[in-house]
Amino acid sequence: xxxxxxxxxxxxxxxxxxxxxxxxxxxxxxxxxxxxxxxxxxxxxxxxxxxxxxxxxxxxxxxxxxxxxxxxxxxxxxxxxxxxxxxxxxxxxxxxxxxxxxxxxxxxxxxxxxxxxxxxxxxxxxxxxxxxxxxxxxxxxxxxxxxxxxxxxxxxxxxxxxxxxxxxxxxxxxxxxxxxxxxxxxxxxxxxxxxxxxxxxxxxxxxxxxxxxxxxxxxxxxxxxxxxxxxxxxxxxxxxxxxxxxxxxxxxxxxxxxxxxxxxxxxxxxxxxxxxxxxxxxxxxxxxxxxxxxxxxx
Amino acid sequence: xxxxxxxxxxxxxxxxxxxxxxxxxxxxxxxxxxxxxxxxxxxxxxxxxxxxxxxxxxxxxxxxxxxxxxxxxxxxxxxxxxxxxxxxxxxxxxxxxxxxxxxxxxxxxxxxxxxxxxxxxxxxxxxxxxxxxxxxxxxxxxxxxxxxxxxxxxxxxxxxxxxxxxxxxxxxxxxxxxxxxxxxxxxxxxxxxxxxxxxxxxxxxxxxxxxxxxxxxxxxxxxxxxxxxxxxxxxxxxxxxxxxxxxxxxxxxxxxxxxxxxxxxxxxxxxxxxxxxxxxxxxxxxxxxxxxxxxxxxxxxxxxxxxxxxxxxxxxxxxxxxxxxxxxxxxxxxxxxxxx
Numbered sequence: 001x002x003x004x005x006x007x008x009x010x011x012x013x014x015x016x017x018x019x020x021x022x023x024x025x026x027x028x029x030x031x032x033x034x035x036x037x038x039x040x041x042x043x044x045x046x047x048x049x050x051x052x053x054x055x056x057x058x059x060x061x062x063x064x065x066x067x068x069x070x071x072x073x074x075x076x077x078x079x080x081x082x083x084x085x086x087x088x089x090x091x092x093x094x095x096x097x098x099x100x101x102x103x104x105x106x107x108x109x110x111x112x113x114x115x116x117x118x119x120x121x122x123x124x125x126x127x128x129x130x131x132x133x134x135x136x137x138x139x140x141x142x143x144x145x146x147x148x149x150x151x152x153x154x155x156x157x158x159x160x161x162x163x164x165x166x167x168x169x170x171x172x173x174x175x176x177x178x179x180x181x182x183x184x185x186x187x188x189x190x191x192x193x194x195x196x197x198x199x200x201x202x203x204x205x206x207x208x209x210x211x212x213x214x215x216x217x218x219x220x221x222x223x224x225x226x227x228x229x230x231x232x233x234x235x236x237x238x239x240x241x242x243x244x245x246x247x248x249x250x251x252x253x254x255x256x257x258x259x260x261x262x263x264x265x266x267x268x269x270x271x272x273x274x275x276x277x278x279x280x281x282x283x284x285x286x287x288x289x290x291x292x293x294x295x296x297x298x
Numbered sequence: 299x300x301x302x303x304x305x306x307x308x309x310x311x312x313x314x315x316x317x318x319x320x321x322x323x324x325x326x327x328x329x330x331x332x333x334x335x336x337x338x339x340x341x342x343x344x345x346x347x348x349x350x351x352x353x354x355x356x357x358x359x360x361x362x363x364x365x366x367x368x369x370x371x372x373x374x375x376x377x378x379x380x381x382x383x384x385x386x387x388x389x390x391x392x393x394x395x396x397x398x399x400x401x402x403x404x405x406x407x408x409x410x411x412x413x414x415x416x417x418x419x420x421x422x423x424x425x426x427x428x429x430x431x432x433x434x435x436x437x438x439x440x441x442x443x444x445x446x447x448x449x450x451x452x453x454x455x456x457x458x459x460x461x462x463x464x465x466x467x468x469x470x471x472x473x474x475x476x477x478x479x480x481x482x483x484x485x486x487x488x489x490x491x492x493x494x495x496x497x498x499x500x501x502x503x504x505x506x507x508x509x510x511x512x513x514x515x516x517x518x519x520x521x522x523x524x525x526x527x528x529x530x531x532x533x534x535x536x537x538x539x540x541x542x543x544x545x546x547x548x549x550x551x552x553x554x555x556x557x558x559x560x561x562x563x564x565x566x567x568x569x570x571x572x573x574x575x576x577x578x579x580x581x582x583x584x585x586x587x588x589x590x591x592x593x594x595x596x597x598x599x600x601x602x603x604x605x606x607x608x609x610x611x612x613x614x615x616x617x618x619x620x621x622x623x624x625x626x627x628x629x630x631x632x633x634x635x636x637x638x
Contacts, residue, residue, distance in 0.1 A: 033421060062515035087611055097368075101565045102614045104558055108607030116600055228428075228554070235425045268440045274430035279415070284425055288420050 004139045006254065011145045013253020014152035015214065018207035019230030020237070021159060022080075022247035028176040028240035029196055030092070035103035036083055037204055038227020039110035040076050044171030044205030045125070045212045046118055047221065048072035052126055065128045069151070072209045073202035080201025081194050089190070107223075114220040122219045125212035148210045155206055156246060159199065163242065168195055174211050176240065229256075229274070236278050238291025247290060300620040326479065330472040341469040344587050346543070349478035351535050351583035355563045355575045356485045357532025361614070362561060363570035364498060365525045366505035366614045367416075368424040370557050371431030375404045377552035379537020381438060384451045384458055384547045393461040397538040404534030405527055412526040416519065430578055450548030458545040474543045481539065482576075485532055489572050492528075501525055502570065502626065566613050568620025577622050582610075 018127035019041060026034045055064055087102040132143045163169035171192045176180045183189040211226055212218045229252060237248025252274055259273040260266040266273075281289060330342035354376060361367040379400035386396035415426050438445045446453045461468040461477065468474055492498045500521050503511040512518045541547050559582060567578025586606055593599040613621060 027421075031421075033424070078481060087412050087615070090615055091618055095569075097362075097561075097565045097569065098618040102611045103563055104562060105607045105610030105614065108603055108610065110607075112601075114608060116604060228432075232425060232429065235422060237598035239421065265440070269436070272433050272436050275433050278429055279426050282422055283414065286422060288422075 004141065005257055007139070007141055007145065007149075009254030009257035010250060011149050011214070011253070012257060013233075013250035014149050015207050015211050015226065015249075016233045016253050017246045017249025018152050018155060018203045018210070019226055020234040021156070021242065022204045022235075022248045023234040024239055024242060024245040025172075025196050025200045025236070028242075029179060029193060030088070030099075032096070032099050033231065034088075034197075034200070035100060035102070036087070036110065036229075038223035040079050040201050040223075041204040041208040041211070041227065042114065042218070042220065042223035043079055043110060044072040044076035044201075044208030046114060046208075047075040047205070048209035049123060049125055049218060052128060061129055065147075068128060069206055069209055072205040074205075076208065077198040077202035080197035080204070084194060084197040087093065089193075091169050105290025111220050111285065118220070120220060122217050125216055125218050127178070127213055127216075133192040144213060148214060151166070151206070151210060155203060159203070159242070162199070169193070172196060202293045214252060226227045228276045232274065232278050234274040235288055236281055238288025241288070244288055244290035248288070251289075259262070314403075330475050332614070334470075334472055335551055340591060342475045344584065344591070346471055346475040346478050347587065348580055348584040349475065349482050350540060351560070351563065352482050352576050352579035353478065353532055353536045353539075355560050355567075355579045356403045356482070356489055356572065357529045357536070357562055358560050359489065359570065359572070359575045360492075360501075360525045360529040360532075363564050363575065364493070364501035364505060365522055366569070367522060367526065368420060368528075369427050369526075370424045370554075370561070371427035371429070371434070372529070372533060373554070373557040374431040374434035374551050374559060375408055376537045376540070376556075377434055377438060377547075377549070378407055379404045379534035380541040380547045380551070381445060381537075382534070383538035384541040385444070387457045387458045387542065388452050390459075393463055393538075393542055396542075400538040400541075401531050401534035402428035404530040404537065408530035408533075409523070409527050412523045416522050416526060428554065428557070430553060431552075435549050435552050435554075438552070445549075448549060450546060450550075452546070457516075458541060460545070473515070474539070478539060481535060486572055488574075493570075493572070493597060497521070497524070505570070562610060566610065566621060568623035568625070571620060571622060571624035574620050574622035574624065578620075579623075580608075 019037070020038050022040075023034060026032060026037070048068045048071065051068045052064060055067050055071075070222070082108050087106045088099050091099045091102060127144060129143070129147060134138055134143060134146070163172060171182070171187045172195070173194075174185070174187060175189060175192045179189060182192075207230075208223075210216075211222070230249065233248035234245045235251040236251060237244025237246070239245075255274055255277055256270045259270040263269060263273065277284070285291070326345075330345070333339055334340055351534045354372070358369065361369045361372075382403045383396040383400040386399050387393070393400070411430055415423065415430075418426055439448055441447070445451060452458055461474075463477070466473075468477060500511070500516050503514070503516060504518055504521060508518060540551075563578035563582045564575050565578075566582060567576070568574025586602055589602045589605075590599060593602065
């Protein structure tokens with residue numbers, strides 16, 4: 001029972017981690033909360049559903065899953081770039097709250113665009129790959145959960161490789177360290193930022209599809225809750241820190257599942273529990289679990 | 299040229315400076331009486347709601363606008379004020395007593411929260427205040443014995459009594475419009491006095507450069523806490539008025555979205571600018587409602603939030619300093635660095 005719950009927490013947490021990575025990547029470079037990220041996730045889920053509806057009959061099962069993920073990730077990634085270019089780039093020199101407001105505006109636009117021109121109903125999301133329950137002797141797990149968990153892990157591994165081993169990843173790390181100096185050293189800062197939004201958006205798109213498969217349905221306003229939770233996870237781990245986002249996501253997922261399972265009236269109070277833990281952690285470590293202590297600018 | 303100029307100025311004597319403002323105030327003062335009983339009477343209810351938004355936005359302006367504290371959970375204190383007032387009113391206390399209690403409870407909780415979290419910086423503060431806002435809402439939603447849960451207060455058989463003040467009982471929307479208008483004017487006066495005081499200048503100094511402010515000898519932590527606590531006064535007041543006016547409170551009224559809306563009003567109008575914040579409240583709080591009333595029955599009614607988002611983005615893109623920024627902020631040098 002406990003181990004099953006733990007695994008459930010890891011599965012939920014892996015979705016949070018994927019979303020949290022998008023927040024943390026952008027934050028690491030621009031010091032900005034990308035409020036529209038949750039709607040990029042939502043759009044990814046809808047594009048994934050559309051892709052499945054168009055592709056599934058000829059190519060079922062695993063091929064369909066990979067295709068659906070790729071299409072959703074591409075769409076969300078491109079959407080991320082477009083948002084950055086139109087709504088954030090013009091405000092890069094402005095005071096800090098200005099891009100936040102335009103992000104809020106973009107997220108209202110996106111969710112209402114889907115509401116108006118796609119569907120205002122709860123749409124059922126297919127499992128894509130046939131589901132079965134696997135017994136490991138001491139625990140039973142669903143194939144869907146395994147699939148979500150390992151898809152997320154693979155994506156995280158790809159991200160890790162990209163950030164640590166490629167030239168673009170090196171440029172991203174440099175920009176996260178010091179954007180202005182990176183620009184002076186000949187790094188095309190705009191390209192790096194666009195790339196960051198591409199990656200973050202793509203991860204959100206994948207998370208949107210996985211989230212849809214996990215809950216079995218999607219709606220135009222689905223992005224908000226996982227968005228807020230994932231942002232919480234990113235802060236919990238130490239925003240701007242990639243490992244922190246992953247750790248925070250898993251922690252939050254496990255906390256939520258455990259609180260719902262073991263506390264009295266747990267499912268009502270699980271969100272309170274998550275926020276209380278967040279506040280507690282931040283009071284002890286003001287920049288998150290893995291966040292470096294930012295030197296005060298003196 | 300001089301000759302023409304002097305000629306013109308004698309032909310067109312300058313209108314007194316206070317005239318536009320005076321006219322506007324006069325219109326705001328009498329329009330609810332004129333429209334009462336007509337089919338436009340809903341406008342005074344709408345104006346009252348906009349007034350509540352203005353009251354809240356001016357309250358939040360103390361932290362977000364002057365000090366630049368990124369406060370995403372302000373609505374929680376509005377909720378605390380509303381619930382305190384509702385519970386007391388149900389138990390027979392007068393408007394003044396329950397409003398006073400609402401303000402005291404809001405301020406007290408705000409003080410406790412502020413002491414704990416204000417040493418967090420920037421976006422960490424944002425997420426923690428957001429977390430606190432959500433915790434408050436969920437607690438009100440789940441604490442059935444006190445708040446009647448999602449069904450809201452009052453429960454069956456109880457009622458929140460209408461406001462009795464100075465021997466009058468306030469019943470209609472117009473009455474509440476005047477109560478709210480008086481509160482807004484009071485808030486504006488308080489804001490103005492504080493803004494031009496030593497305290498207000500210290501707050502703005504913190505917003506512009508916290509380290510420099512600290513180095514000039516300002517007690518930054520205490521000043522922040524002061525702004526944080528003062529802002530709760532207006533949340534408590536607005537909450538009590540809201541509870542008495544609606545005579546019904548549910549957790550639904552205090553969602554995260556409302557905090558976001560208040561922040562948008564302040565930033566779109568101009569941070570730390572009283573007139574800008576009010577303009578923001580009128581635009582973002584009033585126009586969607588006007589559109590809703592105007593578009594009822596038309597298929598465009600669903601489009602209003604889409605356009606709301608669009609306008610928000612365009613407003614910030616074209617005027618990142620706000621639509622009507624304060625003079626003080628206009629002369630400040632815009633931040634050109636990426637914040638380090």
